[in-house]
Amino acid sequence: MAAKTLTIDGKMVGAHEDQTILEAARDAGIKIPTLCHLEGLSDLGACRLCLVEVKGSNRLQPACAIKVAEGMEVQTHSERLQKYRRMILELLFAERNHVCAVCVSNGHCELQNLAIELGMDHVRFDYRFSGFDVDITHNRYGLDHNRCILCTRCVRVCNEVEGAHTWDVAGRGADARVITDLKQPWGEADSCTACGKCVMACPTGALFYKGSTVAEMERDRTRLEFIVTAREKKQWIV
């Protein structure tokens, strides 16, 4: 496995050739904001929060999906990137109903945390006030589309880790929605094993344990990490 040398934010960094810019940056202690990325799942570059500037290319690149290359010069926190990241967050907030004050994830939400971290203090776009349904037909979990950011973590974890493939995305653009099985209510989706991995993976208050009240939804990612490590490395570290 060949090693590559690149610079990230002016810092010389060594990485394996099959690592992504995101992984290389994290190994070097440089934090790049992400939303759709989740350790242990495949990456697909859906949220665009991890966009970085690579010298020699005009286009911004998603750090989670681009492999490192020899001599690459990467900028992760330029003015331009900060501005775009804030805009992406604003669009996510405007797209559906994020009323943090009464959300199950208030205080434990990756979207909310990023908004705070990146200084998104207001939204310049008109809210769409989605008014989508809430599905609490499953006897253990609930789904509020109004808080979903379509990161597809649930889709990937269910497919790649649990192997049930209950989740999918249906519809396009503003109509896109995560669905269970063939778009039947979650409680009637036969493929669902009720393992709860999607709930553990969701970054927002979209998926929740039924019975959670405001600000009560804290996710235990260590269980997910445990399963992924066990499966990939055959190590059972609790």
Next chain:
Amino acid sequence: MAQRIEIDPVTRIEGHAKITIQLDDSGNVTDAHFHVTEFRGFERFCEGRPLWEMAGITARICGICPVSHLLASAKAGDAILAVDIPPAADQLRRLMNLGQIVQSHALSFFHLSAPDFLLGMDSPPATRNVFGLMASDPDLARAGIRLRQFGQEIIECLGGKKIHPAWAVPGGVRSALPEACRQKIKSKLPEARATTLTALSLFKKLIKQFKAEAQIFGNFPSLFMGLVGPDGSWEHYGGNLRFVDSGGNVIADQIPAARYREYIGEASEAQSYLKSPYYRPLGYPEGIYRVGPLARLNICSQIGTPLADLELSHFRECGNGSVTSSFFYHYARLIEILAAVEKIEAMIDNPELGSEWLRADAGINKLEGVGVSEAPRGTLLHHYQVDANGMVQKVNLIIATGQNNLAMNRTVAQIARHYVHGSKIQEGMLNRVEAGIRAFDPCLSCSTHAYGKMPLAIALIGPRGELVDTASTPV
């Protein structure tokens, strides 16, 4: 020529109360309306939300008494889960409500109303507030602020933050009282008790000076409603509903919350977003009833703690049967603070408060549930209908200020009769109307606006709807 006086918002600042006073042809006051022009639509946008979120959502109805909504909502949830909550959860919810009563009543008395009593109703509005009180009686003002803090700390100890703690949930509560907090609360009890007793003796001295106000500040016969325990004693969280008339006779007793509809009707009026509930057997508007501290002390047979019971006996001397002047809401509020402090004293060493068994786990077992609690301002009812998954289908909320709506209108009319002659609004009227409404401590954002200065606008309206005179508080 009949006329109408209107107390109207001059500048439409949020929570601005608008009052209209109707005059008849000879210039006498015939009617008055206190309009609530804010519309918030909570009942509607709770539809389609999971039952478990309701406590957190409805706690947002009010930044002043979120705890009361939280408890009523959690109780409605208990009813839908059809569970008896663990005994520790019951005790903890009670503790939080007592803290809420202390902090809210302390705010009403020391911050909002004491300036009227101590500095005089006609003292300049610029200093007729808690800061003016600070200058004239710093010890009292400070003690009052600390008493309120004491109540807030109890809420914070349990809910994690002073306002909007989504801590009570269907089936119980989320966390116990940490030992360090228990000790802190305990150590502050003596001061809380002393402050309350000082305020009580001060108020009793002042009562004599306010004979006129006691006569005209909403002094009329009406029914009173609130919760009482199984033996008829003062309640704030459990028990059942009781109605008492102005002669002090119990006319309906031990009504479980779930049957409220048989006793309470709700009228809505065009000029206000507030619904006006009434006692159904008497109809509208004859079935006018009052809730809150005055009502709770009128309906209970005893409080159940020594000092508060002693005060209750003095309080009863202010009326014949029931105490009917709304001016005595202030007195009742102080007695309730005392009752709350004594009840906290009695429970604070209960090891149950640190229990880990706090939440009953159950699914949806009933499709409908009613929860009731006593908010500082009066009885609060949450009525939910859900589907088999627990999705909220319909919500009805009966709030304290709504129940006192009719009584507030009467109070304003009564005060106006004394201060409106001909077609002119007389000096001192605005302050009296303001103080009269404040006796009810209405739960509108206006009730705490600008520390004691209630943004009021009054309009005097003639028989053909023409504006005769206006007056408003400086904003």
